[in-house]
Amino acid sequence: MRDQYLHVLYYIGLYIPLVLATSVLEAMLLNRTFKAKTLYKVLLYLPVISSWVAVALIWRWLLHGEYGIINIMLRTIGIQGPSWLHNKSWAMPGVVMAAVWKDTGYYALIVLAALKGIDRNYYEAARIDGASAIKQFRFITLPLVSPTIFLLLVINIIAGFQVFESIYVMTEGGPAGATRVPVEQVYRNAFTYYKMGYASAIAWVLGIVIIIATIIQFRFEKLWVSYES
């Protein structure tokens, strides 16, 4: 049981910062005007609308140790890539890569909506005061989208603790149980061993963990989330 929670925390710790960073970056790009933006948006949304089973097959092939295109590309710059999903320490990062690729487009559109709500005058004022692009990002953009980032954080931690489908179709919990997560336990006990009571107990413990994690986040909300008054 302890291992499953460690794995899920590892997943959350890798996935959330990455997916938030890529979504914010993507949203900032989409917030500017350029040619063929609609087409670009549609392209970025393709991974989101694809099924996890299809995505898993594609990424299992991309992450193939010998003939996977990622390792082939790494080899051309002199790096011998790991065998990813067949390697105990690289399986989870492999799953996270696929998940970030699949989900970024979705969250980017949510962040984009928040960016569009920012008053242009703030940037104008900052530019007159001579603030650099980095400073503008740090002191204007970031605080003003922090409520949205907070929302995404809460949603993603709730979903992250329940991660299963992606892992099931990519590694089935392997290799050697390195990507086993709590919901996998629920699934296996309920539908492989038919121990419904035991499985329900695991599910409820997980549910309580999720509630506690959510309450903790709301406790710390005031420290970093700023709401415009």
Add this chain to the structure above:
Amino acid sequence: MRADRIASRTLFYLFLTAIAIAALLPFLWMVSTSLKAREAIFAIPIRWIPREPSLEAYKAIFTLTNINFIRAFINSMQVAVLLTFLPLITSAMAAFAFAKFNFKGKQVLFSAFLLTMMIPGTITMIPNFITLKTMRLLNTYTALVLPSLCNSMGIFLMRQNFVKIHDEYLEAAVMDGASLYRIFWTIILPLAKPVLFTMGLFNFMGAWNNFLWPLIILTDRKKWTLQLGLSNLGSNFYNYQHYQMAGALISIVPIIIVYLISQRYVEQGLSTGGIKG
């Protein structure tokens, strides 16, 4: 200042290209692999455009003996169409009641619906399974559809929309002697088109891509949906990546078509917005 602008433009297009490549490359590699013959998929150096394009993989997966892809495709279509429209109707009816009627316990009931949205799906999976098992509905499409008929999220979204419809419309209809059903079908639903389209799109995508619930419910291979067939292809033909990529492509194309078609309608609907009243 000028150099600064050029640098920032360059950086912008650099990121733009990098992200586009990262998003598209896996799909291009999927298409490329699916068009290769068995030996060609393991060829190094890699070729993005197959030297001798071959439809071997497509022919093979449609003639497999243990997975019937054509049947799975049709099954998926049936299930997805049911799961697009049925929850739409039930959610709209419930939302209509919550938005426009006053009855005893309305607030409590509505709060209860909202509360169910907060319960993780992991927890409800097992009781739902046991209920359907007791009803002897395992291995039927009814079992796939039934849990979705009570869609709290849908009810909530639609209620928020219906509340905005002015009561005068309904009162006028009542004066003219229209029945509740008539009001629902000819006034409420047409005014709520945008939200219906959006929800329908999400319902279809969710149903088409759903894997876990069908995996639990459908044990009979003949009833399998496309995602189940695809997952089976992945484990039975582990080293036949061209088969897997062909299967993945077939499963993705319908969803892209539906997305492209309805996305336009959804945006149109949102911009013309009949809801304002």
